[in-house]
Each structure stands twice: as C-alpha cells, then as structure tokens.
Amino acid sequence: MSWILGFTGPSLSxxxxxxxxxxHGDPLHRVEGPRHYxxxxxxxxxxxxxxxxxxxxxxxxxxxxxxxxxxDHCTFLNAEAWRARLALxxxxxxxxxxxxxxxxxxxxxxxxxxxxxxxxxxxLTTLPEGTALSTRLDWLAALRGGISIDxxxxxxxxxxxxxxxxxxxxxxxxxxxPGGYVCCTGQRSDLSERPWMPEIAETDHDGHAxxxxxxxxxxxxxDEGRALTLGLSGGLDSRLLLALRLRDRPVQTHIFGPPDHPxxxxxxxxxxxxxxxxxxxxxxxxNADTCLALLRAQVAQTQAVSAASSVLGLRYYPDLHKQxxxxxxxxxxxxxxxxxxxxxxxxxxxALRTGxxxxxxxxxxxxxxxxxxxxxxxxxxxxxxxxxxLLWQRLPAPATLxxxxxxxxxxxxxxxxxxxxxxxxxxxxxxxxxxxxxxxxVLKAVFRIPLSLRRNGRLFRRLIRRxxxxxxxxxxxxxxxxxxxxFPTLPAYGWTTFKAHVGxxxxxxxxxxxxxxxxxxxxxxxxxxxxxxxxxxxxxxLVRLVESYYNGQPALAAPVDWWLAFEMWRRVLSGTDRL
Numbered sequence: 001m002s003w004i005l006g007f008t009g010p011s012l013s014x015x016x017x018x019x020x021x022x023x024h025g026d027p028l029h030r031v032e033g034p035r036h037y038x039x040x041x042x043x044x045x046x047x048x049x050x051x052x053x054x055x056x057x058x059x060x061x062x063x064x065x066x067x068x069x070x071x072d073h074c075t076f077l078n079a080e081a082w083r084a085r086l087a088l089x090x091x092x093x094x095x096x097x098x099x100x101x102x103x104x105x106x107x108x109x110x111x112x113x114x115x116x117x118x119x120x121x122x123x124l125t126t127l128p129e130g131t132a133l134s135t136r137l138d139w140l141a142a143l144r145g146g147i148s149i150d151x152x153x154x155x156x157x158x159x160x161x162x163x164x165x166x167x168x169x170x171x172x173x174x175x176x177x178p179g180g181y182v183c184c185t186g187q188r189s190d191l192s193e194r195p196w197m198p199e200i201a202e203t204d205h206d207g208h209a210x211x212x213x214x215x216x217x218x219x220x221x222x223d224e225g226r227a228l229t230l231g232l233s234g235g236l237d238s239r240l241l242l243a244l245r246l247r248d249r250p251v252q253t254h255i256f257g258p259p260d261h262p263x264x265x266x267x268x269x270x271x272x273x274x275x276x277x278x279x280x281x282x283x284x285x286x287n288a289d290t291c292l293a294l295l296r297a298q299v300a301q302t303q304a305v306s307a308a309s310s311v312l313g314l315r316y317y318p319d320l321h322k323q324x325x326x327x328x329x330x331x332x333x334x335x336x337x338x339x340x341x342x343x344x345x346x347x348x349x350x351a352l353r354t355g356x357x358x359x360x361x362x363x364x365x366x367x368x369x370x371x372x373x374x375x376x377x378x379x380x381x382x383x384x385x386x387x388x389x390l391l392w393q394r395l396p397a398p399a400t401l402x403x404x405x406x407x408x409x410x411x412x413x414x415x416x417x418x419x420x421x422x423x424x425x426x427x428x429x430x431x432x433x434x435x436x437x438x439x440x441x442v443l444k445a446v447f448r449i450p451l452s453l454r455r456n457g458r459l460f461r462r463l464i465r466r467x468x469x470x471x472x473x474x475x476x477x478x479x480x481x482x483x484x485x486x487f488p489t490l491p492a493y494g495w496t497t498f499k500a501h502v503g504x505x506x507x508x509x510x511x512x513x514x515x516x517x518x519x520x521x522x523x524x525x526x527x528x529x530x531x532x533x534x535x536x537x538x539x540x541x542l543v544r545l546v547e548s549y550y551n552g553q554p555a556l557a558a559p560v561d562w563w564l565a566f567e568m569w570r571r572v573l574s575g576t577d578r579l
Contacts, residue, residue, distance in 0.1 A: 005040070031059040040062075066097075076223075122176040125173045127144070149536075150170055153383060181193075217442065229326070242270075262480055295308050305419055371537055481500060
C-alpha cells in the first residue's frame, strides 16, 4: 500500500512514537521531531517525500500521482517537481491532473492538501496527545482503540449508488474532501474544501478539444523499465481510449475474468485482430483463508464500497506491477456520455426541479442488503435526506445549469471521491495507475461539449470511427450481454433487456463460488456474539437471509455478498476482527 501517516501535538512521547511506528512497516521516508511525526511508504512510483529547502525541519510527503498535461503527452511529477511546489508558502495545484494527498510539516504546523476532484483523501482524528492524520482510516481507528460507524453519514453510502457527501463515515474522525486543506497546530485543526465545479459553455462543437486533451493523457512519458497497459473490456469507454492511443503507437492491454465472459471474449477478439499484446488474468477462487485475508485488506482501505466477492477481480494488479506495467482504464467515462442519474432525470424531473430530498431519494436508491433494524434504517434515511438537501443548497439550481448538466456535475462531485476515490486508496498501493476520464482537464473539456454530442455516446462512437475505424466492427457489452456497436443507449437497453428476458444473459459463477467457499465463515459469523449483540442489526432478519441463501435460494447471493463486506469493515473499524 502507499500511505501517509502524520501527527502533531504539544509533544511526541516515546510511547506514542512506538504506537505510530507499529501501524506501518518499513517506511520510504520518516521524519520525527519534538512535536511531530511524518512517514510515508508503499510503492516508490506512488509515494514521494523529502525535505523542504531552506528550512531546518521542513518535510513533505505525497501519495498518488500528480500529472502534468502537455500538448500531446503527459508526465508524472517526480520528487524534485513536488519539492519545488511544496517549497512555496501557499502551494498551487490548480494546473495539475492526477489524484494525490499531501502532508507538509512547515513552520511548526502540519498541513494537508488533496487534489481538486477528491481522488485521494486524508482522515484526521484528535487523540489525547494531539492530532493524527492518515490516508488509512483503519489506522486512525487502531490509534483510538476502535471507532464506530456514523449511520447518518453512512446512509447514502449504503442506500444509494454511493455516498453523496464527503463526510467521514465514522464517528470521531474527520475527512478531507476534494480541493481540501487542513492546518493542524497543537490540538486545533482548521479544514476547508473547494469542490470542483466546471464552467459550462458549449464551445467545443465537434469534440476536437476534448479528444486532444484526452489523447495527451493516454500518452504518458514512462520511467525507464516501465510500460503502459490499458484495461480493455467490451465497453465504449476503454474502446475510445484504445482508439486514441492506437492512432500513432501500440499499447499493451489486459483483461480479467472467466474466459467465457462476454467482456473477456470481446476484448480478446479485439486484441487478436488488432495485433495487440494482452494479459488475460484469471484464477479459480482461492481457499477461505486467502479470501478472508483479501477481503480484510480491501475493506480496510475502501470502506466496503463494493460487495465482498469483488476482491477476486482486484487481486491481479500486483501481477501487472511485477511485469513492469502501469495501467489506465476507462473509469468515469460515463461523465462524457451523459449517463449519470438517468433514472432521476427521466422519471423524477419534478423531484429534481423542486429539490425535495424525500422525493429525490427513491430515484437514487440501490438495493444492497436489508440487514439493519428499523431505527438504524430511519437514521440512514434521515442522513440521506440531509445530504441531498445540502447538495441542492450548495450547487447552482438545475434550472441554472440545465437538468442534464446538473446531474452530470452532481455525479462527478459525488461518484469520484466516494467510489473511485476509495478504490484509488487501495490501488495506489499495488500499481501505478490513473483514469484518463477522471482528470480535471478532461472534465473541463467535457462540459464544453454540446449535450447533443454527449448524449448516447454519440461523440465516443464518432471519435472511435475517426481514430481507428476498425474498432467499430466489434460489439459492445452491457450487463454481460453483447449488442451492436452502432446502437445508441435506448436501443441497446431494449436489445439487452430482451436478450436477458429470453435467458441469454451470461451468469458469472465467481460470486457463487466465493460465497460457497466462505459458507462456514458466514454461518459461524451470523450466529456469533459480536453479530448477535451489534445493535444496528436486525439479527432475526439477518439470520434468515444468510441461512435462506445457503439453504438453496440463489437469488439472495447479492445481499449476502454485501453483508459480508459490511461486516468485515465494521469489525476492522471496531478492532474486533480476529483474522
């Protein structure tokens, strides 16, 4: 993992120093003083640190990637470039792409900074001795002897597609969101955030500026001995990245999953016909102990943002790193295809217009696992309504931006820090990586494209045909079902819905195999004392869910999968996990 851990207070006692050092292994960089501690570690490619010039004690640490875009390529900030920026009294990151969190000890104070989109975050908590900050929420939980989940903040995290605020999901911990700054002096901490907001002006009438910006970001100048690999699937987003890259140079590709999965089949067909090197990584479900160790490591860093079985699809990245590869993928491409919150846009326009949180919430709900008692559900729903109300107060009105632009801005501001950002925290520890679509310069260009081009992936198809026409010959995949490349959104939805209705949907066995492997653990855990006495659970309903699934009701696989992720995460935070 690539991580930062810092502390400042009236003094740094030997016992606290030992507690801080015990949280991490050998650091890449560590500086201690009478009143502060600052350490970072992990992959050298995603961890930078050093001393500030012209100060006897000043030091800094960065995790993630700072990306400088040029006309036809991009570069990653090295230690010297970071040092020059952080030597300034007020560092400016406004010209940077990338995802990063920064700590700086300077002038007797500990300062933290985060990138403008919230691709990485910092957590801070107050201890009796002072203030601790880290990219690892679980480490702060350990320093406090365990922390509990704030179910008001957790409401949208569990009830909707992702959290709708950047509040901490745990009590007694604060979180630094997009464009964040925190200054810690002694036991006082002052936080501020500046959420990213685009200028909406339809000036890029043919998408040329957008394509030029995105093209530079698929052409990074790599360090010697390291090459780029593109995560290829059956989707439109990775297809466009491939087309832009192949315009003038080749690229390594990779794909994960069972060989008969439609995404894998389409990606392999593209690689074969276009003469592209490709890694296909797939392995059977490992034993229960390995699955549980993978799960614990993931939820500790991602806050249970995905179901438990998703760990199996994320275990291959270290293999790519060992091959000397850095990766890009098509994450957040939906922002440029006008695909955020269409259920709210199409069915809930009245609620969208009025901003009534109670009316909006049903259009954003996503089912996970109905395992909490009535009081906890009421707390989560109340928290969700509060988050929605605050969003509608902070953002320009839908009538001002236009409904479609409004939901796209809302999607970027909430999806990136609260889904991709949580995953980024883990990925930076195993491989150098970034998402070209999730960059400020690209998103700035997105909101200059006319809506008529953004809708239905129209611009993406046009650019693919223009840059690499042969890529339009291969089908796309939606929901594990292929459909013709030229189908826009509604025909594609109708086609795949019909195919699913007649039984042609692909069934991935991975989740079922994973849950079967963890059957003894799941059944033991659901009857264990920590679960029986956890007040937020409706234990009767939870037992019924888990036992019914293992007694032959396969439709319950998804909620059991989500419950396992949540249960492991809450155990990590509370300090009760015993793996």
